Amino acid sequence: MASNEKNLSEYSSTNIKPIGERKFAIVVSEWNEEITEALYHGAYSTLIQHGASKQNIIRKNVPGSFELTLGAQWMAQDNSIDAVICIGCVIQGETKHFDFICDAVAHGITNVSLKYNKPIIFGVLTPNTKKQALDRSGGKYGNKGDEAAITAIKMLGF
Template sequence: MATSNKNLSDHSSKNIIDVSGKTFAIIVSEWNEEVTESLYSGAYQTLLDNGAHKENIIRKNVPGSFELTLAAQWMASEADIDAVICLGCVIQGETKHFDFICDAVAHGITNVGLKYNKPVIFGVLTPNNQQQALDRAGGKHGNKGDEAAITAIKMLGF
Protein backbone atom coordinates (compact mmCIF):
# COMPACT_ATOMS: atom_id res chain seq x y z
CA MET A 1 0.00 0.00 0.00
CA ALA A 2 1.31 3.43 -0.87
CA THR A 3 1.40 5.84 2.01
CA SER A 4 3.63 8.72 2.95
CA ASN A 5 6.00 6.13 4.44
CA LYS A 6 6.08 3.73 1.48
CA ASN A 7 7.89 3.98 -1.83
CA LEU A 8 6.29 1.76 -4.48
CA SER A 9 9.65 1.18 -6.11
CA ASP A 10 11.06 -0.51 -2.99
CA HIS A 11 10.73 -4.26 -3.13
CA SER A 12 12.23 -7.44 -1.78
CA SER A 13 14.68 -9.21 -4.06
CA LYS A 14 13.29 -12.58 -2.97
CA ASN A 15 11.85 -14.74 -5.76
CA ILE A 16 13.40 -12.70 -8.56
CA ILE A 17 13.93 -15.23 -11.35
CA ASP A 18 15.85 -15.16 -14.62
CA VAL A 19 13.43 -13.62 -17.13
CA SER A 20 15.79 -13.50 -20.08
CA GLY A 21 13.64 -16.09 -21.87
CA LYS A 22 10.27 -14.68 -20.83
CA THR A 23 7.94 -12.54 -22.93
CA PHE A 24 5.90 -9.75 -21.38
CA ALA A 25 2.95 -7.80 -22.73
CA ILE A 26 2.49 -4.34 -21.28
CA ILE A 27 -0.90 -2.81 -21.99
CA VAL A 28 -1.09 0.94 -21.47
CA SER A 29 -4.21 3.09 -21.19
CA GLU A 30 -4.00 6.31 -23.20
CA TRP A 31 -6.35 8.07 -20.76
CA ASN A 32 -4.36 10.15 -18.24
CA GLU A 33 -1.38 9.80 -20.57
CA GLU A 34 1.05 11.83 -18.45
CA VAL A 35 0.59 9.27 -15.69
CA THR A 36 0.38 6.10 -17.77
CA GLU A 37 3.47 6.93 -19.83
CA SER A 38 5.43 7.27 -16.60
CA LEU A 39 4.02 3.95 -15.37
CA TYR A 40 5.07 2.34 -18.65
CA SER A 41 8.58 3.77 -18.43
CA GLY A 42 8.93 2.37 -14.91
CA ALA A 43 7.64 -1.08 -15.84
CA TYR A 44 9.70 -1.28 -19.02
CA GLN A 45 12.93 -0.23 -17.34
CA THR A 46 12.35 -2.58 -14.40
CA LEU A 47 11.88 -5.51 -16.77
CA LEU A 48 15.11 -4.60 -18.58
CA ASP A 49 16.97 -4.12 -15.30
CA ASN A 50 15.91 -7.63 -14.27
CA GLY A 51 17.07 -9.36 -17.44
CA ALA A 52 14.19 -9.14 -19.91
CA HIS A 53 15.18 -8.53 -23.51
CA LYS A 54 13.75 -5.54 -25.40
CA GLU A 55 12.41 -7.80 -28.14
CA ASN A 56 10.49 -9.78 -25.51
CA ILE A 57 8.55 -6.77 -24.22
CA ILE A 58 5.46 -6.06 -26.29
CA ARG A 59 3.57 -2.82 -25.79
CA LYS A 60 -0.08 -2.37 -26.70
CA ASN A 61 -2.13 0.79 -26.16
CA VAL A 62 -5.84 0.98 -25.38
CA PRO A 63 -8.09 4.06 -25.15
CA GLY A 64 -8.86 3.82 -21.43
CA SER A 65 -8.56 1.62 -18.37
CA PHE A 66 -11.86 -0.12 -19.07
CA GLU A 67 -10.35 -1.55 -22.25
CA LEU A 68 -7.39 -3.06 -20.41
CA THR A 69 -9.34 -6.23 -19.64
CA LEU A 70 -10.15 -7.23 -23.21
CA ALA A 71 -6.65 -6.37 -24.40
CA ALA A 72 -5.25 -8.41 -21.50
CA GLN A 73 -7.40 -11.34 -22.59
CA TRP A 74 -6.18 -11.05 -26.18
CA MET A 75 -2.54 -10.95 -25.07
CA ALA A 76 -2.88 -13.66 -22.42
CA SER A 77 -4.40 -15.99 -25.01
CA GLU A 78 -1.13 -15.89 -26.96
CA ALA A 79 0.97 -18.95 -26.09
CA ASP A 80 4.25 -17.05 -26.24
CA ILE A 81 3.18 -14.40 -23.70
CA ASP A 82 4.32 -15.36 -20.19
CA ALA A 83 2.86 -12.40 -18.27
CA VAL A 84 0.63 -9.40 -18.94
CA ILE A 85 1.03 -6.07 -17.16
CA CYS A 86 -1.97 -3.70 -17.27
CA LEU A 87 -1.23 -0.02 -16.64
CA GLY A 88 -3.86 2.65 -16.23
CA CYS A 89 -5.10 5.51 -14.09
CA VAL A 90 -8.67 6.27 -13.06
CA ILE A 91 -8.95 9.49 -11.05
CA GLN A 92 -11.89 9.96 -8.67
CA GLY A 93 -14.48 12.34 -10.04
CA GLU A 94 -17.80 13.69 -8.85
CA THR A 95 -19.87 10.73 -10.09
CA LYS A 96 -20.04 6.99 -9.53
CA HIS A 97 -18.35 6.38 -12.88
CA PHE A 98 -15.04 5.95 -11.00
CA ASP A 99 -16.48 3.13 -8.88
CA PHE A 100 -17.94 1.26 -11.84
CA ILE A 101 -14.76 1.49 -13.92
CA CYS A 102 -12.42 0.53 -11.08
CA ASP A 103 -14.58 -2.42 -10.08
CA ALA A 104 -14.93 -3.68 -13.65
CA VAL A 105 -11.22 -3.37 -14.38
CA ALA A 106 -10.13 -5.07 -11.15
CA HIS A 107 -12.50 -7.99 -11.67
CA GLY A 108 -11.73 -8.22 -15.37
CA ILE A 109 -7.98 -8.36 -14.90
CA THR A 110 -8.34 -10.94 -12.14
CA ASN A 111 -10.59 -13.09 -14.32
CA VAL A 112 -8.18 -13.01 -17.26
CA GLY A 113 -5.34 -14.27 -15.08
CA LEU A 114 -7.52 -17.06 -13.76
CA LYS A 115 -8.80 -17.99 -17.22
CA TYR A 116 -5.33 -18.26 -18.77
CA ASN A 117 -3.46 -19.40 -15.67
CA LYS A 118 -0.73 -16.80 -16.10
CA PRO A 119 0.17 -13.59 -14.32
CA VAL A 120 -2.02 -10.67 -15.35
CA ILE A 121 -0.97 -7.74 -13.21
CA PHE A 122 -3.17 -4.87 -11.98
CA GLY A 123 -1.04 -1.76 -12.37
CA VAL A 124 -3.95 0.67 -12.33
CA LEU A 125 -3.81 3.72 -10.12
CA THR A 126 -7.07 4.75 -8.45
CA PRO A 127 -6.16 8.08 -6.79
CA ASN A 128 -8.39 10.87 -5.58
CA ASN A 129 -6.64 13.51 -7.68
CA GLN A 130 -3.99 14.19 -10.31
CA GLN A 131 -1.26 14.95 -7.78
CA GLN A 132 -1.74 11.61 -6.02
CA ALA A 133 -1.45 9.92 -9.42
CA LEU A 134 1.79 11.75 -10.24
CA ASP A 135 3.17 10.94 -6.79
CA ARG A 136 2.69 7.23 -7.60
CA ALA A 137 3.90 7.39 -11.19
CA GLY A 138 7.50 8.39 -10.61
CA GLY A 139 6.94 11.00 -7.89
CA LYS A 140 7.52 10.93 -4.16
CA HIS A 141 5.93 7.48 -3.75
CA GLY A 142 8.01 5.86 -6.47
CA ASN A 143 6.44 4.25 -9.51
CA LYS A 144 3.59 1.74 -9.51
CA GLY A 145 4.88 0.61 -12.92
CA ASP A 146 8.05 -0.67 -11.21
CA GLU A 147 5.91 -2.56 -8.72
CA ALA A 148 3.77 -4.08 -11.47
CA ALA A 149 6.81 -5.35 -13.35
CA ILE A 150 8.37 -6.84 -10.21
CA THR A 151 5.05 -8.49 -9.38
CA ALA A 152 4.95 -10.10 -12.84
CA ILE A 153 8.50 -11.41 -12.40
CA LYS A 154 7.79 -12.77 -8.94
CA MET A 155 4.58 -14.45 -10.06
CA LEU A 156 6.47 -16.17 -12.88
CA GLY A 157 8.77 -17.57 -10.19
CA PHE A 158 5.91 -18.94 -8.09
Protein backbone atom coordinates in the same frame (compact mmCIF):
# COMPACT_ATOMS: atom_id res chain seq x y z
CA MET B 1 -0.07 -1.05 3.16
CA ALA B 2 -0.83 2.40 1.79
CA SER B 3 1.65 3.80 -0.71
CA ASN B 4 2.21 6.83 1.49
CA GLU B 5 3.85 4.39 3.95
CA LYS B 6 5.90 2.49 1.33
CA ASN B 7 7.77 3.51 -1.79
CA LEU B 8 6.30 1.67 -4.79
CA SER B 9 9.75 1.38 -6.38
CA GLU B 10 11.26 -0.47 -3.42
CA TYR B 11 10.91 -4.25 -3.28
CA SER B 12 12.36 -7.39 -1.83
CA SER B 13 14.63 -9.36 -4.13
CA THR B 14 13.27 -12.73 -2.94
CA ASN B 15 11.60 -14.89 -5.60
CA ILE B 16 13.22 -13.01 -8.45
CA LYS B 17 14.21 -15.64 -10.99
CA PRO B 18 15.99 -15.12 -14.33
CA ILE B 19 13.61 -13.70 -16.95
CA GLY B 20 15.84 -13.48 -20.03
CA GLU B 21 13.72 -15.90 -22.04
CA ARG B 22 10.36 -14.73 -20.68
CA LYS B 23 7.98 -12.70 -22.85
CA PHE B 24 5.93 -9.84 -21.42
CA ALA B 25 3.04 -7.79 -22.76
CA ILE B 26 2.38 -4.35 -21.35
CA VAL B 27 -1.12 -3.07 -22.09
CA VAL B 28 -1.28 0.70 -21.58
CA SER B 29 -4.34 2.91 -21.26
CA GLU B 30 -4.13 6.12 -23.30
CA TRP B 31 -6.43 7.93 -20.84
CA ASN B 32 -4.43 10.08 -18.38
CA GLU B 33 -1.50 9.67 -20.75
CA GLU B 34 0.97 11.75 -18.71
CA ILE B 35 0.53 9.28 -15.85
CA THR B 36 0.31 6.06 -17.86
CA GLU B 37 3.42 6.88 -19.91
CA ALA B 38 5.41 7.32 -16.69
CA LEU B 39 4.00 4.03 -15.36
CA TYR B 40 4.87 2.27 -18.61
CA HIS B 41 8.45 3.53 -18.53
CA GLY B 42 8.78 2.34 -14.93
CA ALA B 43 7.53 -1.15 -15.83
CA TYR B 44 9.61 -1.35 -19.01
CA SER B 45 12.87 -0.24 -17.35
CA THR B 46 12.34 -2.58 -14.41
CA LEU B 47 11.89 -5.53 -16.78
CA ILE B 48 15.03 -4.55 -18.70
CA GLN B 49 16.96 -4.04 -15.45
CA HIS B 50 16.09 -7.60 -14.41
CA GLY B 51 17.18 -9.20 -17.67
CA ALA B 52 14.23 -9.10 -20.05
CA SER B 53 15.25 -8.56 -23.65
CA LYS B 54 13.72 -5.64 -25.54
CA GLN B 55 12.30 -7.93 -28.22
CA ASN B 56 10.46 -9.90 -25.51
CA ILE B 57 8.50 -6.88 -24.30
CA ILE B 58 5.43 -6.07 -26.38
CA ARG B 59 3.45 -2.87 -25.84
CA LYS B 60 -0.19 -2.51 -26.82
CA ASN B 61 -2.28 0.61 -26.22
CA VAL B 62 -5.99 0.71 -25.41
CA PRO B 63 -8.19 3.84 -25.23
CA GLY B 64 -8.94 3.73 -21.49
CA SER B 65 -8.63 1.67 -18.34
CA PHE B 66 -11.95 -0.09 -18.98
CA GLU B 67 -10.43 -1.58 -22.14
CA LEU B 68 -7.42 -3.00 -20.29
CA THR B 69 -9.32 -6.21 -19.58
CA LEU B 70 -9.97 -7.08 -23.22
CA GLY B 71 -6.48 -5.94 -24.23
CA ALA B 72 -5.05 -8.21 -21.52
CA GLN B 73 -7.19 -11.11 -22.72
CA TRP B 74 -6.02 -10.69 -26.31
CA MET B 75 -2.41 -10.75 -25.14
CA ALA B 76 -2.97 -13.65 -22.71
CA GLN B 77 -4.39 -15.76 -25.55
CA ASP B 78 -0.95 -15.75 -27.13
CA ASN B 79 0.78 -18.81 -25.67
CA SER B 80 4.20 -17.20 -26.12
CA ILE B 81 3.30 -14.42 -23.64
CA ASP B 82 4.30 -15.37 -20.08
CA ALA B 83 2.80 -12.37 -18.23
CA VAL B 84 0.69 -9.32 -19.00
CA ILE B 85 1.07 -6.03 -17.15
CA CYS B 86 -1.94 -3.70 -17.29
CA ILE B 87 -1.13 0.00 -16.89
CA GLY B 88 -3.84 2.57 -16.25
CA CYS B 89 -4.98 5.47 -14.13
CA VAL B 90 -8.53 6.30 -13.07
CA ILE B 91 -8.79 9.55 -11.11
CA GLN B 92 -11.80 10.08 -8.82
CA GLY B 93 -14.29 12.51 -10.29
CA GLU B 94 -17.62 13.91 -9.20
CA THR B 95 -19.70 10.92 -10.34
CA LYS B 96 -19.91 7.19 -9.63
CA HIS B 97 -18.17 6.51 -12.97
CA PHE B 98 -14.90 6.06 -11.03
CA ASP B 99 -16.38 3.28 -8.88
CA PHE B 100 -17.83 1.39 -11.84
CA ILE B 101 -14.63 1.57 -13.90
CA CYS B 102 -12.30 0.60 -11.03
CA ASP B 103 -14.51 -2.32 -10.01
CA ALA B 104 -14.88 -3.58 -13.58
CA VAL B 105 -11.15 -3.35 -14.30
CA ALA B 106 -10.12 -5.09 -11.06
CA HIS B 107 -12.59 -7.94 -11.59
CA GLY B 108 -11.82 -8.18 -15.30
CA ILE B 109 -8.07 -8.44 -14.80
CA THR B 110 -8.53 -11.07 -12.10
CA ASN B 111 -10.83 -13.07 -14.37
CA VAL B 112 -8.38 -12.98 -17.29
CA SER B 113 -5.58 -14.15 -15.02
CA LEU B 114 -7.63 -17.09 -13.79
CA LYS B 115 -8.94 -17.95 -17.26
CA TYR B 116 -5.46 -18.15 -18.80
CA ASN B 117 -3.62 -19.31 -15.69
CA LYS B 118 -0.90 -16.71 -16.09
CA PRO B 119 0.02 -13.49 -14.31
CA ILE B 120 -2.12 -10.57 -15.42
CA ILE B 121 -0.90 -7.69 -13.28
CA PHE B 122 -3.03 -4.80 -11.98
CA GLY B 123 -0.79 -1.77 -12.51
CA VAL B 124 -3.70 0.65 -12.32
CA LEU B 125 -3.66 3.74 -10.12
CA THR B 126 -6.97 4.74 -8.52
CA PRO B 127 -6.11 8.06 -6.84
CA ASN B 128 -8.39 10.84 -5.67
CA THR B 129 -6.39 13.56 -7.44
CA LYS B 130 -3.95 14.05 -10.29
CA LYS B 131 -1.29 15.06 -7.76
CA GLN B 132 -1.67 11.69 -6.01
CA ALA B 133 -1.30 9.98 -9.40
CA LEU B 134 1.88 11.94 -10.17
CA ASP B 135 3.26 11.04 -6.73
CA ARG B 136 2.77 7.35 -7.59
CA SER B 137 4.02 7.44 -11.18
CA GLY B 138 7.61 8.40 -10.46
CA GLY B 139 7.06 11.04 -7.79
CA LYS B 140 7.61 10.98 -4.06
CA TYR B 141 6.01 7.56 -3.57
CA GLY B 142 7.90 5.84 -6.38
CA ASN B 143 6.41 4.28 -9.49
CA LYS B 144 3.55 1.79 -9.55
CA GLY B 145 4.92 0.62 -12.92
CA ASP B 146 8.06 -0.62 -11.16
CA GLU B 147 5.90 -2.49 -8.66
CA ALA B 148 3.77 -4.02 -11.43
CA ALA B 149 6.84 -5.32 -13.28
CA ILE B 150 8.34 -6.81 -10.12
CA THR B 151 5.00 -8.44 -9.35
CA ALA B 152 5.00 -10.06 -12.83
CA ILE B 153 8.58 -11.28 -12.37
CA LYS B 154 7.85 -12.71 -8.93
CA MET B 155 4.68 -14.45 -10.08
CA LEU B 156 6.64 -16.13 -12.88
CA GLY B 157 9.03 -17.47 -10.24
CA PHE B 158 6.23 -18.81 -8.05
